[in-house]
Amino acid sequence: MNLQPLYDVKERLEYAAIAGVSLLGEDFRLQRAAEGLKPLAAASPVFGKIDGGLTKLLSAPQEQRAGLLLDVLALVDAVAYTQAKTGVEGELEPLPAGGGTYHQISYGQISPLLTALTTTGGGRMEVIQSAWENHPEFFEDYRVLPAVVRGLGDSYGEIAELNARILKQVRPSVVPVLKQGFDPAGKKEMARRVEVISALEGAQAAPWLREVLPSAKKDVRAAVITALGVAAENSALLLDLTKSERGANRDAALEALAKQDGAEIAAFWEKELEQHSQSVKFLQPSNADWAIGLVTTGLRQKLEKFLDGRTRPTYDEGTDLTTWCWAIGKKDSPVMLEFWRWADSRMEALDRIEDEKGRPCFFGVKLTERLEDILCHTGPGPLRDYCLNLFNSRPAMTRYVHISFLAALLSLPAAEVYDKYGSYILTKKPLLDRERKETLNNVLLKSLTKVYWNNGQGRHVIVGGQPAGENLDSRWIERLTHAVCKPNMGRYYPFGGVDEVNGFDKTLAELANPGDPEQCAQMIPYLRKRMVETGGWNSLSRYLLRFGGSPKGVLGEAMKKGKPVYIYYVWDLLNEASKVLPAGEVAQLCREVLDAKWIRPAGRELAMAELTLPWTMEQLRAGRPFPEWSEWNKMRP
Secondary structure, eight states, X not given: OOOHHHHHHHHHHHHHHHHOGGGGGGOHHHHHHHHHHHHHHHHOHHHHHHHHHHHHHHHSOHHHHHHHHHHHHHHHHHHHHHHOOOOOSSOOOOOOTTSOBOOOOOHHHHHHHHHHHHSOSTTHHXXXXXXHHHOGGGGGBTTTHHHHHHGGGOSSHHHHHHHHHHHTTSOGGGHHHHHTTOOTTOOHHHHHHHHHHHHHHGGGGHHHHHHHGGGOOHHHHHHHHHHGGGOGGGHHHHHHHHHHOOHHHHHHHHHHHTTOOSHHHHHHHHXXXXXXXXXXXXXXXXXXXXXXXXXXXXXXXXXXXTTTSSSOOOHHHHHHHHHHHHTTTTOOSHHHHHHHHHHHHTHHHHHHOXXXXXXXXXXXXXXXXXXXXXXXXXXXXXHHHHHHTHHHHOTTOTTHHHHHHHHHHHHSOHHHHHHHHGGGSOSSOOSSSHHHHHHHHHHHHHHHTTEEEETTTTEXXXXXXXXXXXXXXXXXXXXXXTOOOOOOOOEEXXXXXXXXXXXXXXXXXXXXXXXXXXXXXXXXHHHHHHHHHHOOTTHHHHHHHHTTXXXXXXXXXXXXXXXXXXXXXXXXXXXXXXXXXOHHHHHHHHHHHHHHTOBOOGGGHHHHHHHXXXXXXXXXXXXXXXXXXXHHHTTOO
């Protein structure tokens, strides 16, 4: 017996219970489902009873429909329950190796993620990223993991790259499914598989890489050659490839050789840089002594030609010098420290270098940025001590405050850091020496973008992973909320592509410690004010929740500052709010969103909001949990 008509009736009755009995007369889908049930009604008394109940419901006056609806729905549920069964025919077999493991996760929980991984359209990246951040266990599930692997070939490149980053962080047991169906002559998807396998297996991947190399083509070949660099045993092969390969494939061999070490490798690079100066870019990650010696010696020689100003670099020479500046990378050693002392003693001359058309080359700025990057990635030692006193010894070089502040934050007590640098943040417009004071303010704000509160570690951390010597003094937050000089610090999407946030607000919100009541008391009114001023309804609301605040009273007003929003983003924010706010307050936020009427009308999004939000308010007031997205999605008209 085909029971599909019964399930169609059940679905439409459940929808009517949510939407309200006032719409029953217009529900042609329910009427059609009732017609489809009539053959079953003729074959069985119980189905005949359901058919009679439907006929009575559809013809009843409106005031009687609610009770009749519940009666017939209860009967339909009972009948459907008795017909249900689970299981499939056949023998049980273990899951294939590498295809994921079984997790006790309902399909409703992973459904939005699977949809994002296997379909096209906008908004998918935010769903995948959010799931990875909040439920990493989903990605090891046997239903999800194969979809992530297939997603390496997603038509939207950023999603494909996100999937690759996720796979590099799951267990190495995923490697068999990555190798299954691997095509060495394939496209970018297969190249990403190589990158993931190399990241998961390291040097153990070398035999497989050498096996697939002869048949590898285009992007896949370049990826295989690059991956060969993880094993020292591949040095001779890579040296041979630099002679036989061309273009991107030769570049891949150079990238791989930069990870190797030894006298033969050093001799190769010395000759390579003599013949191809731009190849120095491949040495950026290397911290080997021979690489440091080659880069520092070569860069000094190239810069010294232009220090007296009589000779100016051509466009090509300027480009070459910039590449050498970036090739310093994160190198750190006594030889490197000597280079920084040499650069500091000639910093004014470096700043004055202009190209043949009289345009500044900014070599001093570029080198200072390199120094900052090394400082942020290295621990205590001579370089940090050198940077700590750099601004004191050269106060006219205002950009050095950036370097010395970070060194102080990494080394000194919190109160001492604030006492020394806090006054550089302006809380009122200066009357005297305005240019210098505003410059120092701006440079210090740039420094603070490198600092954030790491909730997992319970401390302030510098971008690059170095922990601050002590957590920031709370006086920083109070001062920053009253700052009057805010340069353009960019625009960001800290919680996906929902809404933009001013760079200053992002820096401040990620700097403050959510566990410090004093800092929370400063942040909550500041963020509420900025919601009204900027319209950052989603991102600033999430920051507010982080600090124990609520967007109630400003959420609707902030929403209307920007473009109409997708209903999923509303659900996601309210779901997040439900984890920290009382149910009654979340219901009030639902009402605020509903009253704002700022949901996209396209795709029936607004109509869906007008159904889901009042229903959610009723659920919350009845003491039920905030609904899953799947429950909202079922109500889409």
